[in-house]
Amino acid sequence: MSESTRTRARRRRLLTAGAASVGLVALAIPAAAASVPAHHPAPKHHHVPVHHPAPKHQPPKVHVENLQLLAINDFHGNLEPPAGSSGTIQEKDATGAVVSTPAGGVEYLATELRKARKGHRSSLTVAAGDVVGASPLLSGLFHDEPTIEAMNKLGLDVTSVGNHEFDEGSAELLRLQNGGCHPTDGCYAKGRKFKGADFEYLAANVTNEKTGKPILAPYWVKKVNGIKVGFIGVTLKGTPDIVTAAGVKGLKFGGEVETVNKYTAQLKKQGVKTIVALIHEGGYPAGNTYDADCDSPGAGAGISGPIVDIAKKIDPEVDAIVTGHTHNAYNCTIPDPAGKPRRVTSAASFGRLYTEIYLPINRATGDVIRSSVTAANHVVRRTVPKAADLTDLISYYQKIAEPIANRTVGYISADINGRGSSAYEKPLGDVIADAQLTGLAPADKGGAQLALMNPGGIRADLVQQASGSEGDGVVTYAEAFAVQPFTNMMNVIDLTGAQLIAGLQQQVSGSNEAAPKILQVSRGFTYTLDLTKSGADRVVVSSVRLNGEPIDPAKTYRVAMNEFLAGGGDGFAAFAGGTNKLVGASDLDVFTDYLTAHSSAAAPLAPPAQDRITVVGPGSDLN
Incomplete structure (x- = not known):
């Protein structure tokens, strides 16, 4: 579904103009050698015409748009740095020992994302669900409005829904998308109306039981420097099993694979050839650090759980899968139905990591060059400067919450x-x-x-x-x-x-x-x-x-x-x-x-x- 007029008008966030070292590049593809007829020696004492060498055939150049995706998942309203083990990431120090590094906090996350975007003319920020729900007091007290406002500020473009987006029911989810004051608590400050999400919530497999239609957009298409890029968002089929009955009343949850494949076919008919699935379901990596080699000793061998079977069945036309739900960190390749490795990632939870994915796209065809896709998880360390606008947002809500929070x-x-x-x-x-x-x-x-x-x-x-x-x-x-x-x-x-x-x-x-x-x-x-x-x-x-x-x-x-x-x-x-x-x-x-x-x-x-x-x-x- 094309980007809505409302979202375009509200976002107006232009990608940085001009080619950069990782933006638009040209790759030489070897061409077949030209066929040149054999020349027999001329008879002696005869004039021999000069034969100029056949012109060399230059390899055709493939112009590549290097699309940067910055991905998070399972943020759960953690605006302030999470405390205890929820606020650390396991990594290896210089000696090879596994240590716990403090990580997370939206002020630091915003700084890291903004720094990562610099020098990239093609960049989008995405999430794989549970942006809100089960949130600490600073967000939960205000029905997660502060987190939606924070995501607007740090530049989130699109996310799938997760199971926790339904903690307060579908009507509340729609309010978070579209804006408006809470139906019972109202607005939290005089003259300050909640405007809703600047980013798109996608719920391809969540349908109204009566109409059969998705309660939110099933997919989102963004033109990036003239190339159509499509995102399909789904939550796990088992959402009703892990959310209160009131939260999912009147809703039906379809299968992840069937839904993604259905909308992949629709995007292909619209000429969209670069497709990313945002799936709120995940896996369990064998490694115990955020950057453990997920592919060792073979494709997908270092990860287990529901996402493995899902990824193996999703249409090969989907170029990458961003996942969540299990709160684990991994960066794997899992073979698609054609046996071709495909990148599957997750950035732990609570904003402690973000994933940086590069999708090289052939500008002539719009196809991703899958063999050149790369990804890496990065720690959101608390040693970088805080983003001042996010600090202001946190301070605003802290002041309102203080009498309750500090008791x-x-x-x-x-x-x-x-x-x-x-x-x-x-x-x-x-x-x-x-x-x-x-x-x-x-x-x-x-x-x-x-x-x-x-x-x-x-x-x-x-x-x-x-x-x-x-x-x-x-x-x-x-x-x-x-x-x-x-x-x-x-x-x-x-x-x-x-x-x-x-x-x-x-x-x-x-x-x-x-x-x-x-x-x-x-x-x-x-x-x-x-x-x-x-x-x-x-x-x-x-x-x-x-x-x-x-x-x-x-x-x-x-x-x-x-x-x-x-x-x-x-x-x-x-x-x-x-x-x-x-x-x-x-x-x-x-x-x-x-x-x-x-x-x-x-x-x-x-x-x-x-x-x-x-x-x-x-x-x-x-x-």
């Missing part, structure tokens, strides 16, 4: 890791589950006997000394919000022992078998994971106990969990069969109340012992 809600004696923990049982997961049990155990609050927390809902760590000025051990409301940003309502439901055990088995089977989602459990609930086995058998049923007593399959238990889990989210269908539901306070309120009641400056909360889930077999060292 003290608790104290900790050491870092309590959640998002940054690689353990099956995460220290912060234990704290959150305990908070939910404590808040919902009273009879008038639901009578919960245990609590379960989905690991994907833990979005950050609690850091003893964060980047703010509050001092050692203080936990502010903003920091607690970063951990639990969804504000899901807590539920207490009846589950039989059999349903409870089935739910535990669904952690490591079905859709979760390849990438287990280990639930965080409250105090008194214990069991064993045997990683020498496979699928559901990895849960040792005889080991599942509550306060030392074996779980009785026929008995009914009162279980606290957030509304997402209670609705069967993340592949836990067993929990959707719960009955006698009581709706309680939000998960964030329960969390902050617990921190306030169970910690003080004199007696800060310590990291828990992580003694609830016993892990045996390979990988047991993670706990």
